[in-house]
Amino acid sequence: MSFINTFEMSVVRSRGKKFIKKVKKSLPWVEHIINNVETAGDLNIQDVKVKAHRGSICLICRGSRLLCGKPKCPAIIKLRSFLNVRKNVDSLSILGSSPPGVFVGRIGYPYVYAGPLVPPILGDTSLLDAPERWIDKSLEKIIEFRTSLIRGRFRVNVKRPYKTRKFMERTVELALSERPVDTEVKFKKKPSEVFLFDGEVQPMGPSAPLREIDLGNVKADKRIEKAYFDVDLKAEDVTLELYLNGVPVSRIQRAFSIGAFGIAKQRRLVPTRWSITAVDSTISRRLIEEKVKGKNSINEYRVYDLQCLGNVFVILLMPGSWSYEWIEAWHPGTLWNPSTSNIAMGGDWEGYKGRTTYASIGGCYYAVRLAVAEFLAKERRQANVLAMREIRPGFITPLGVWINRESVREAFKKDCKKFNDL
Incomplete structure (x- = not known):
């Protein structure tokens, strides 16, 4: 059991205080998570602090019993990717090719953290921040893409960003680039050694405050x-x-x-x-x-569908003037329906005149609306649209609203079923 080292698990209280639980070296915590000792040894987590939200089922399960009902533990998959990145970042600087990528946080708005996304590898890294190209990738690969990007961060006032000119100008250059940019980043401290053990948050890579950033040749779009x-x-x-x-x-x-x-x-x-x-x-x-709007209506009923990463997408186009409805159905044991035995449903809609308020179901509504609108625009037609997503237990962790947009786009590329009536 020599591969198991003492580390800390921090349980975050709602008031921001932490309860630190020391896990002794003699307790085979990692072995219980992983199927075998060899795999546990490969993880090599001696330098990582693992956090879990107080009351989280992940704290009780720790990946060993699948208490959440998912077929595999999303937290363990993310931990593995996180550690693969961490072992390549063991200093106060990295040299890598930004896809290009940038990130702007929202916590503390209007004073937020922003900065470049840089993986610890050189070459064509464009795939790492291009959701349009992920629709045929596995869950593990997508998590790997997300966690491989290290976030260099600096504090900035969103309304007066150029008071932080030193970093803003470089970050803007990255955002304008049409191809990966060789980027050297120096940090004030090593990228984060803390991993949030939670299967219900989107995967993200380590982060650290910026000290310096230098860019290679930037070819702007x-x-x-x-x-x-x-x-x-x-x-x-x-x-x-x-x-x-x-x-x-x-x-x-x-x-x-x-x-x-x-x-x-x-x-x-x-x-x-x-x-x-x-x-x-x-x-x-x-x-x-x-x-x-103003175009001729389609003259038949069409059904498009796609299965992707534990999701089923169905889009029904019906004759008539433009209207749009988006519905999600979450199976028991999935992210937004973890503890009931019934399917949970939610949705929102708009008529011909559109919306004046934000959709109650969130950003997925607009992501799918874009996919639908661009399809009808290309066909020069309008329709009544009912788009639906069924989230099954195989969808084990959130990935972002892009999965809705790109899945519906992909569904429209396939042959549809046509009917004369409902």
Whole structure:
């Protein structure tokens, strides 16, 4: 049992205080998590502190009994990827190729943490931050992509970002780039040694406060660069123009989050999570208004479907003027329905005139609306749309709203079933 070292498990209380539980070397905690001693030895977790939320079922289970009902432990999968990255980052600096990627947090808004995303590898890393290319990847691979990106962070006021000019200029350069950028990052301390043992949070890599950042040759995407230097064009108009010019949605979202668009005096950083929904919402609304409404209706009932990573997506297109409804159904034992024996459902909708309030079900509503709107715009048709997602126990951890957008996009690429009536 020599591979098991003493480490700390921190249980976070709601008031921010911590209860530290010392796990003795003689307690084979890791062995109970893993199927065999050899695998446990490979994890080599002696330098990592493991946190769990107080009252979390993960604290009781620790991956050994699958008390959550999932077929495999998402926390263990994320821990393995986290440790693979940590073993390659054991100093105060890294040299790697940013995909490119940037991240803007939301905690403490308007004073947030922002900065570059850099993996500890050189080469073509573009896949690591390109959700449009993940639809055929395994859950383990997607988690690996997410956790491999190390977040260098600096504190910034979203409304006055260039008071932190030293780091902001480099971060903006990354956001404008069309290909991976060799990036050297120096930290004030080593990237985080703390892992949150929780299967219900999105996977993320280690992070550390920035001391310095240096970039290699940056080749800006000319379309985004042009928008960046146009300080008289509204962010909404820029967003649609870039989309119509073929810029991937994830790339638009990245530049949007770092405050690269809009009228000069109105520019500000937007937390990454908010920027994703803002771009999905803006593009889909404009497509609906300008390229869907007013077109002829489809003349048959169509059903498109796709199964992906434990999810089933079904999209029903019906003759009629534009309307849209999105419904999610969560099986027992899944993320948003962990403790009941019945399927939990939620959804929201809009009629021909659209919405005036934020959809109660969240960003997934707008991600799917974009996929639907762009499909109808290409067909030059309008329809009544009912889009549904069934989340089965095989979907073991949240991955982000991109999975909704890209799954529905993929479903529309496949042959549909057509009917004359319901």
